[in-house]
Amino acid sequence: MTTARRDTYTPETLLSVAVRVFNERGYDGTSMEHLSRAAGISKSSIYHHVAGKEELLRRAVSRALEELFGILDEEHARVGRAAERLEYVVRRMVEVLMAELPYVTLLLRVRGNTATERWALERRREFDHRVAELLRAAAEEGDVRADVEVRLATRLVFGMINSIVEWYRPDGRGMGEREVADAVARLVFSGLREDGRREG
Amino acid sequence: MTTARRDTYTPETLLSVAVRVFNERGYDGTSMEHLSRAAGISKSSIYHHVAGKEELLRRAVSRALEELFGILDEEHARVGRAAERLEYVVRRMVEVLMAELPYVTLLLRVRGNTATERWALERRREFDHRVAELLRAAAEEGDVRADVEVRLATRLVFGMINSIVEWYRPDGRGMGEREVADAVARLVFSGLREDGRREG
DNA sequence: GTCTATATTACGATAGAC
């Protein structure tokens, strides 16, 4: 829990400590006292850098949301066949999630008790809808199965991708972003079955 | 937040109120004051029924865990080809999750701040391992693709199934357990792609 | 930029009357 203290903090460096503790204990389960111990400075010193706990949350989820929405602006997400754009977005989501792990983790755990949390939930819904549109287009172009409703499929695919934050830890010898992105793309598009044939 | 009060409570009826509030606000974000308002009785009356907040959590996650482990004892999960037992367990997990939605939701959101939470996490890991064993057996019998690591595949499939608690609401006209179980089984085993062929 | 000290509110839990 206690961590090496820095000589001095900026809102940004303090944020990385706070996000780690938020993810360990949950946002509501984290007190300013917990943060001050983890940062190695007093509670009142934290208030010198940020207005309070909620500002730290807002900065963290903003960062995650910017990275996610950034994917949709990339060229491969905008041009080409919908199924290919979808696969690109799925792979990039995995990459962003792993690269910005603590920030995205926090975003995905937001519940809605504060104004900041409700804003984050709203933005997430927006992102979900943008990806659902992509899946709908791929279905219309005949590249994606039509026997699973688009909305349901989107939710399940997001569920699989987002669940990565529950277990991925970037400790050197672990799996790389590429390996996980490949596995997700394979399961999402071709499933577990060996021969890959339709059955149910 | 405030709810119609009952004439009297038992630990069980109180539990259903508590679990709903825990899921709305998060366990740490829920105070005994919140619970008392939702139940329509005073804080001290709650202590007449249960020892405290943590006992309510323990009762809730115990119920979810019992239902989940129960799946593994069912006949279709014990006899037959591993791939078929796996598909059965996947479908039953979806059904249990939807039938016991609030209890499983709470279980899946546990973080580990209290002894009860750490016990729940431990039991969840146990369950995960049991299902991973099934997937490993299916791979050895040649029914499941070998190019995605068993441990990784298990985690991703659990991620997809567990994410149902994030959006499913049993409001009459919504999707039924069967429809969701079918969709999950299709995506898990055959994937999104229309022709179902291996590519990546 | 950091500290100690403190104001104020909210929390979990208990005592004791009815």
Place this chain on the structure above:
DNA sequence: GTCTATCGTAATATAGAC
């Protein structure tokens, strides 16, 4: 079985010295 009143602790946040 429920209530009001309250205890002791821990929470967010501020004041003011260095």
